[in-house]
Amino acid sequence: MRVHLRRNRRLHESNVSGSSSEMLFANKVMFGVRVLSRNGRDANRHLYAFYLPWDNSIIVYEYRQLGNKGSALPFVKRGVYLNLKGAKIGQVYTLWDIVVGRTLYFRTDKQESLPASLKEKPVIALRVTSVEEEAQHNLLFAAMKPTEKLEALKQLHSKRLSTGERLLQTIRADVRQRLHKRGVKTLTGLGRLLRSLDRSGDGTLSRDELRQAADTYKIGVPADKADKVWSALDENADGKIDYGEFIRGIIGEMSEYRKQLVQKAFRKIDTDKDGKASYNDISKFLNSHKHPAVVSGDMTTDEVLAAFLETFKPAEGSILRPLPTEITFTEFDEYYEGMSIGIEDDKTFETMMRNCWGI
Numbered sequence: 001m002r003v004h005l006r007r008n009r010r011l012h013e014s015n016v017s018g019s020s021s022e023m024l025f026a027n028k029v030m031f032g033v034r035v036l037s038r039n040g041r042d043a044n045r046h047l048y049a050f051y052l053p054w055d056n057s058i059i060v061y062e063y064r065q066l067g068n069k070g071s072a073l074p075f076v077k078r079g080v081y082l083n084l085k086g087a088k089i090g091q092v093y094t095l096w097d098i099v100v101g102r103t104l105y106f107r108t109d110k111q112e113s114l115p116a117s118l119k120e121k122p123v124i125a126l127r128v129t130s131v132e133e134e135a136q137h138n139l140l141f142a143a144m145k146p147t148e149k150l151e152a153l154k155q156l157h158s159k160r161l162s163t164g165e166r167l168l169q170t171i172r173a174d175v176r177q178r179l180h181k182r183g184v185k186t187l188t189g190l191g192r193l194l195r196s197l198d199r200s201g202d203g204t205l206s207r208d209e210l211r212q213a214a215d216t217y218k219i220g221v222p223a224d225k226a227d228k229v230w231s232a233l234d235e236n237a238d239g240k241i242d243y244g245e246f247i248r249g250i251i252g253e254m255s256e257y258r259k260q261l262v263q264k265a266f267r268k269i270d271t272d273k274d275g276k277a278s279y280n281d282i283s284k285f286l287n288s289h290k291h292p293a294v295v296s297g298d299m300t301t302d303e304v305l306a307a308f309l310e311t312f313k314p315a316e317g318s319i320l321r322p323l324p325t326e327i328t329f330t331e332f333d334e335y336y337e338g339m340s341i342g343i344e345d346d347k348t349f350e351t352m353m354r355n356c357w358g359i
Contacts, residue, residue, distance in 0.1 A: 032130035040275020040329025074113040087162040129256045164232025172252040183341035186217045191334040194243045204240040254340040262336045265357040278326045290355045
């Protein structure tokens, strides 16, 4: 597994430096996280966390570039936190939980530093994107024999799944196989439909609404497993599910390595840093001249740009509707989630992203 820390800065390069802070962080593990959110601004925040082994505490900072200087601002305050979901619910987060691809959940009610957009919900989900593996392994495996270390490494990267999570894993494998050649159309269309059904704007939908959307795009769950799947997704049994979690649960998502490439591309075209990219910025940064159809002479650069934007145009009345003048990070992410389903290896995906967006 390739693991990359996007910004491996020492503490003294930010405003967390100082004698007391340096003592506090002298023996720690740094790891990167991202917010799981449909809000493009929140999803693209630069977050870095520390695990402090002597008391199992976690602290999260947001890195911001202010002119020529960088600052690390409080995001999630230092504390000992419990697993809020899954097979280890109620247990304290430990270093064994800090693994790329895992999701850490934190209650928002006592997190004064969180932005208002994230405090609207009772829980914030942070996905681990990178880990300072050398420091982590030194703490976990230093006293182990080579054979014990090998077994422990396997344990570290093998998540203990609940019965519901194992069922969802099976469902995802089947759904992704069926979407292999229609991922982009399905993910972008499904995303639009779910947002249109979310009339309250709280990001949650009922079972019937989600079933209707899934059936529309032919990704329905087998009838004999529907009740168990719903129970696995609706953990608090309130009759509603966050539809972002529904998509991740039923369809899955790309690896964190690929996600970092997608975020890097969007950050480049999101010049206002508001979670949206304008037509002008897309046309400026999309390397249409490297598209195979342009190279072969079958399409012009303008036609390639129009074809890309066409993907984000609502299907209803599409002949009369104009092309969108901007796209959100969520739409951009859905496009590449769909694209990722049909691309087997990371290198091919990386080459595509670098050629398209010059990252």
